[in-house]
Amino acid sequence: MPRAIFPAPDHDHERCTSDAIAYAEAQCAARAKRLTPMRRQVLEALLASHNPLGAYEIIERLADKNGRPAPITVYRALDFLRDNGLVHRIESRNAFVACGHNHGGDDLVVFLICERCGAVGEATDGAVAQALKASARAAGFSPKSPIIEIAGVCAHCGGR
Amino acid sequence: MPRAIFPAPDHDHERCTSDAIAYAEAQCAARAKRLTPMRRQVLEALLASHNPLGAYEIIERLADKNGRPAPITVYRALDFLRDNGLVHRIESRNAFVACGHNHGGDDLVVFLICERCGAVGEATDGAVAQALKASARAAGFSPKSPIIEIAGVCAHCGGR
C-alpha cells in the first residue's frame, strides 16, 4: 500500500516546522544524542524550504552578523542529521532535504523531485521494496541501502 | 521477469570490450553521430574498468606523453556518450560506467553497486518499473526518469 507525502503549497508550514523540530528533539533524546544549536539551525534552514538545499546554500542562509559557518561545520551537522534519520541526501542534486519522517528508519523511500517547483515528496511503498529486493537477489546481490529518485512534475505544478 | 548482468570476474574481457565498441559504433552510425577518437578513448577507459570512474580518474588514464585532456573535454565526451546511451552516471558516486547495453533506451535500469569490489551490475525489471510508476501516480506525480542505485555485496564477493 503506497503511502506518499507531497507538501501542498498551502499547508500549515508553521505547524509542519514545529512538528518536525519536536520530532527531532524526541528522536535525539531517545538516542541520547544532542541537538545542538548548530544542528538545529541547519535542520531549521532545511525545514524552511521544502526544496533541497546545497551545502553552500545552507551556509548562505545561516550567515548573519557573526559571520558564516565554515563548510565543514555544516557538513558535520548534516552528517549527524542524516545518521539520525532527520535529513536525506538527494544524490542526483548534491543537496539535502529535511525528512518528512513519514517512514521507519530502514524503510525504502522513493524521492519524487518536481522539475518545476523543485519540491521533494517522499513515498514509501512495500511493493517497490519487494520487487527491488527480488530483482537484486536474482542477480545474486545482497542489497543494503537502495536509493530511488524520480524526477517529474508534481500534482500542484500541473503534472497529470 | 528480471534480467540482470553482473560482470563475472573471469569473463572474456577482450571480447566484452570489443563488443561494446562495436555496439557504440553501430549506435553512432545509426544516429549519424560521430564516435571521435576522444569519445572512443573515454569509452575505452570506462570499458577497461567495470567499476565506475570519476572524471579525473578518466583524465588520469588518458594521460600520456602528449599531456592530459582538460576536464571539460572529458565531460563533453561523457555528455555525448550519455546522450547516446553508451554510458551511465552513478549519482551516488559522482562517477560513470560504460553501459552494458542490455536494455532498451528508455528502460528503467537498476544499478547494483558492490561495496567490496566496486563493480556495477545492471538489472532491468518490469515489476519494479510498474510498482514505481504506480507509487508515483498515487502521489499525483508524473514520473520522467527514475534513478535507482543499490549498494550491497555482489555474488562474487561472497554476498548471499
Added chain:
DNA sequence: CGATTTTTGCTGCAGCGCAACATGAAAATC
C-alpha cells in the same frame, strides 16, 4: 573551394566535500 556545423582546446571559476589539527564545551568519573 568556401561556408557551415561540429568538435576540441584553453582559461577561468564556483560549488562540493572532507582531512588534519586545534580549541572549547559538556559529561562522566573519581
Added chain:
DNA sequence: GATTTTCATGTTGCGCTGCAGCAAAAATCG
C-alpha cells in the same frame, strides 16, 4: 569540586566536480 574523557565546533587547506565562454581546428555540405 577537580580531573579525565568524550564530544562538538572552529581553522586551514586542498582536491574533486562541473561547467561557462571564447577561440581554434576539423569534418561536412553545397
